[in-house]
Amino acid sequence: MVPELGHFALILALLLASVQAIFPLAGSLSGNRAWMTMARPLAFGQLTMIAIAFAALVQAFLTSDFSVLYVAEQSNTLLPDIYKVSAVWGGHEGSLLLWVLFMACWGAAVAALSRNLPLTVVARVISVQGMIAIGFLLFMLLTSNPFERLFPVPQEGRDLNPLLQDPGLAIHPPMLYMGYVGFSVAFAFAVAALIGGRLDAAWARWSRPWTTVAWVFLTIGIMLGSWWAYYELGWGGWWFWDPVENASLMPWLVGTALIHSLAVTEKRAAFKSWTVLLAICAFSLSLLGTFLVRSGVLTSVHAFATDPARGLFILLFLCVVVGGSLALYAWRAPEVSDGGRFDFVSRETSLLANNLLFVAFTVLVLFGTLAPLIYEAFDWGKISVGFPWFNKMFLALAPFLALVLGVGPAVRWKHDEPMRLVKTLWWALALSIGVLAVSYLPAFSGGHAWVPVGLALAAWLLFSHVAIVRERLKNKGGLTKLGPALVADLRGSGRSFYGMVVAHLGVAVFIVGVTMVSNFQLEEDVRMSPGDSQALAGYRFEFLGAQAVPGPNYMAQRGHFKVYRGERQIDELHPEKRAYLGGGMPMTEAAIDPGLFRDIYVSLGEPVGDTGDWALRLYYKPFVRWIWLGAILMALGGVLAVSDPRYRMARASARKPAADTAAARA
Amino acid sequence: MAMSKSVRYLIPLVIFGALAGLLVWGLGQDPREVPSPLIGKPVPAFSLPTLEDPNRTLSDADLKGKISLVNVWASWCSSCRAEHQSLMALSELRDFQIIGLNWKDEAAAARRVLSMTGNPYDLIGYDPDNTVGIDWGVYGAPETFVVDRQGIIRYKHIGPIDRTVWEETLSPLVERLRAEG
Numbered sequence A: 001m002v003p004e005l006g007h008f009a010l011i012l013a014l015l016l017a018s019v020q021a022i023f024p025l026a027g028s029l030s031g032n033r034a035w036m037t038m039a040r041p042l043a044f045g046q047l048t049m050i051a052i053a054f055a056a057l058v059q060a061f062l063t064s065d066f067s068v069l070y071v072a073e074q075s076n077t078l079l080p081d082i083y084k085v086s087a088v089w090g091g092h093e094g095s096l097l098l099w100v101l102f103m104a105c106w107g108a109a110v111a112a113l114s115r116n117l118p119l120t121v122v123a124r125v126i127s128v129q130g131m132i133a134i135g136f137l138l139f140m141l142l143t144s145n146p147f148e149r150l151f152p153v154p155q156e157g158r159d160l161n162p163l164l165q166d167p168g169l170a171i172h173p174p175m176l177y178m179g180y181v182g183f184s185v186a187f188a189f190a191v192a193a194l195i196g197g198r199l200d201a202a203w204a205r206w207s208r209p210w211t212t213v214a215w216v217f218l219t220i221g222i223m224l225g226s227w228w229a230y231y232e233l234g235w236g237g238w239w240f241w242d243p244v245e246n247a248s249l250m251p252w253l254v255g256t257a258l259i260h261s262l263a264v265t266e267k268r269a270a271f272k273s274w275t276v277l278l279a280i281c282a283f284s285l286s287l288l289g290t291f292l293v294r295s296g297v298l299t300s301v302h303a304f305a306t307d308p309a310r311g312l313f314i315l316l317f318l319c320v321v322v323g324g325s326l327a328l329y330a331w332r333a334p335e336v337s338d339g340g341r342f343d344f345v346s347r348e349t350s351l352l353a354n355n356l357l358f359v360a361f362t363v364l365v366l367f368g369t370l371a372p373l374i375y376e377a378f379d380w381g382k383i384s385v386g387f388p389w390f391n392k393m394f395l396a397l398a399p400f401l402a403l404v405l406g407v408g409p410a411v412r413w414k415h416d417e418p419m420r421l422v423k424t425l426w427w428a429l430a431l432s433i434g435v436l437a438v439s440y441l442p443a444f445s446g447g448h449a450w451v452p453v454g455l456a457l458a459a460w461l462l463f464s465h466v467a468i469v470r471e472r473l474k475n476k477g478g479l480t481k482l483g484p485a486l487v488a489d490l491r492g493s494g495r496s497f498y499g500m501v502v503a504h505l506g507v508a509v510f511i512v513g514v515t516m517v518s519n520f521q522l523e524e525d526v527r528m529s530p531g532d533s534q535a536l537a538g539y540r541f542e543f544l545g546a547q548a549v550p551g552p553n554y555m556a557q558r559g560h561f562k563v564y565r566g567e568r569q570i571d572e573l574h575p576e577k578r579a580y581l582g583g584g585m586p587m588t589e590a591a592i593d594p595g596l597f598r599d600i601y602v603s604l605g606e607p608v609g610d611t612g613d614w615a616l617r618l619y620y621k622p623f624v625r626w627i628w629l630g631a632i633l634m635a636l637g638g639v640l641a642v643s644d645p646r647y648r649m650a651r652a653s654a655r656k657p658a659a660d661t662a663a664a665r666a
Numbered sequence B: 001m002a003m004s005k006s007v008r009y010l011i012p013l014v015i016f017g018a019l020a021g022l023l024v025w026g027l028g029q030d031p032r033e034v035p036s037p038l039i040g041k042p043v044p045a046f047s048l049p050t051l052e053d054p055n056r057t058l059s060d061a062d063l064k065g066k067i068s069l070v071n072v073w074a075s076w077c078s079s080c081r082a083e084h085q086s087l088m089a090l091s092e093l094r095d096f097q098i099i100g101l102n103w104k105d106e107a108a109a110a111r112r113v114l115s116m117t118g119n120p121y122d123l124i125g126y127d128p129d130n131t132v133g134i135d136w137g138v139y140g141a142p143e144t145f146v147v148d149r150q151g152i153i154r155y156k157h158i159g160p161i162d163r164t165v166w167e168e169t170l171s172p173l174v175e176r177l178r179a180e181g
Helices: A002-030 A033-037 A041-061 A067-075 A081-089 A092-114 A119-145 A167-196 A200-234 A243-268 A272-296 A309-335 A347-378 A388-412 A418-440 A451-473 A484-493 A493-522 A625-642 A644-651 A658-666 B002-008 B011-028 B076-090 B108-118 B131-137 B163-180
Strands: A520-526 A533-536 A539-550 A553-566 A568-573 A576-580 A587-589 A591-593 A597-610 A613-622 B047-049 B058-059 B068-073 B097-103 B121-129 B143-147 B153-156
Touching: A002 A119, A002 A167, A033 A041, A033 A119, A033 A553, A041 A067, A041 A081, A041 A092, A081 A092, A081 A167, A092 A119, A092 A167, A092 B002, A119 A167, A167 A200, A167 A243, A167 A272, A167 A309, A167 A388, A167 A597, A200 A243, A200 A272, A200 A587, A200 A644, A243 A272, A243 A347, A272 A309, A272 A347, A272 B011, A272 B058, A309 A347, A309 B002, A309 B011, A347 A388, A347 B011, A388 A418, A388 A451, A388 A553, A418 A451, A451 A484, A451 A493, A484 A493, A493 A613, A493 A625, A520 A533, A520 B108, A533 A613, A539 A597, A539 A613, A553 A591, A568 A591, A568 A597, A587 A597, A597 B108, A613 B108, B047 B108, B047 B121, B047 B143, B058 B121, B068 B076, B068 B131, B076 B108, B076 B163, B097 B131, B108 B121, B121 B131, B143 B163, B153 B163
Parallel strands: B068 B097, B097 B121
Antiparallel strands: A520 A613, A533 A539, A539 A553, A553 A568, A553 A576, A576 A587, A591 A597, A597 A613, B047 B058, B068 B143, B143 B153
8 A cells, every 4th residue: 555655656746747847947938927936836746746655665665565576676574674774775766766856855955945046047947857857757657666566475575785784885875866966956057047048157156056065965975985895895995997986976077077167157157158068967977877877788896786678768868868958058058158258377277177187087987987888889899998097097187187276276367477376386386396305205105106296296285275275364364363364254255265175175185095095005815713913014913713693684704803003902803704694695894993094904705724714804004094084075165165155145136036027038 | 150169069969979879789789698709619719828827828628528617807807806706606516617717917916816815716817918808709807608518608697697697597507518418
């Protein structure tokens, strides 16, 4: 009964989405105010229906209702409750439902928080979101209905993929989806602006906070995924350039380019058609990511649900959404003026460099991900673009990005004097060169050429941003009273500026983490008998043996280690190897002693012989936390920027009901 | 002038069209199911140094007389790591041999992986430059070829071998090959 209710709610949501796609948009084009005002209630109704469907599915999981096929496939009575809930999005059908739920949340959020936007814009944005919702709801109802019944009803469910029974992975997909789907708002704003032919600074100002929030979610989602891979796959790696990871990285890269290009469009009314194109691309790449993950076109460790028939639907949908919006772009964008002119030495130029680098990197990642397909299609021979290729590309572009990143925020809009820049930044440059020289010494770099480069770039970012903050406070006359001036600035309209600074410092922290862990990590692959000790990086690992320990739905071999620094015991570690009762491959649960400056990481390999010996992996990972810390700082920067009161004031000043009807008739 | 400007804005649409074409084509070429043109043919003649000992060679002659699983792997390939544990379990079954093709890899890295997680392979050919991989039509790693006693390639599995793949596809095939004698 409850599953049918959920199914019915989905059908109602589809009907509502159809109304939502047609009437507000038609109203905005014909000037029918009544139709336009339907937009907001429809968005709320959409959310209500999908929330009912989602709640029905959660209920089916919590009560282990195996008469629902999807529950029988994903869950199991032995599964702890928390994983019963996360199992809802552990498979294809439920992920889609979660995706649609978030989509409706964003739609309702736009409806609720857009009181100060012209009604025509709201109507068009919500209509475009309705169109996207139609696609996804049809996809669910036609090919992947989570409420499909199963008869005869099995006694026991099949169990969730053991890889997914983990707190990190329980929250990773929701974050990622919030980000993916969040770009649909930027997309809807862009398409609405193209429909209305009104691409201006106001449009950029409305899109900016939405885009930044989506980007924050995506950043956190990717970070959680990386962290999960680090401790769960048992190899201590934090990024594998796997197709599924690349699928989330591409929208992030374009999204990063987009939030910077939106800044130019808002402040200088330049880059307008380029910004629109980026907004379309960010969401298109989110859809492409879904297609790649769900279709089985590329094989991947993460691909937990692949089905070519579903792939075809997503591909058709992709063609309609992306092809349609790009056609609209080709039709409307030529009418858009190019906007403000700028000189070579200007903020615009540096942001253009940022955009080009990010887009170039996206193109490379896209090429690398699709390379097996491209080569096969043109019969150029067989290829698999692996880890080393991506790393090379990343290392080829990232240093330039970091260099530009240190200069960009210091440059003034439109035109700047090179001498003024030198005066602001010379000491930051000098200090970074100092860092380069010192860390080049073999005693520091250990002969790794990338160590001085990475550290100097991080230092450059740190010092140049200190210089930039100093310059700003000096201009506000607050250098003598630094503290109060900073507080006042944070209370006022400075938050988006400091958000930028925090996010950029996050990049510096990230660079330090990547540099240190890539060059200085130590690993030891050893066979140890109970009672053996092994030294690594100044630590001593004592292996006390492994024993069988039952878990709620698995049987574990749990190793016991004591870790010593000198004579002092600093931690006990318990890595596990789990065999899940539901079947599947055994899982490695690494044991980690985390620290700001180093992680100690132990994972169980294989038992060797009959005497209790184990093959083990011991890792010393310096600064590995900085990688995720950097990502968290970037996300925090985004949050700080969005909290800038400027956006609220900007919305208040956009409250011009008279302009509404005027725009509607245009 | 105005014309060329409008054309410029069509570029994204054209690029997307090409991409969509590629994806439509790719969908028809499901990499897990597309049969290798080599199926039913004898293994291509080859000779490679082994990973453990560069002075020894692995050649097509080693694939005759026994049922073989030829597994393409590399230390940089994350799916291979996932697959490794299944191979370790399979290596305990003694009615076929597991031959490794260490593909586009560095010998030191590959040896380290094996010393740590165990070596499921009876013999491993070292193919850093994809010379043998090309003849075999290796698309990516991991891939596994099933070769019968006469040295004929009977099946190609793309992607990692897990319990389901083994129980539903590979194990019945190996049983059948053994019955063929």
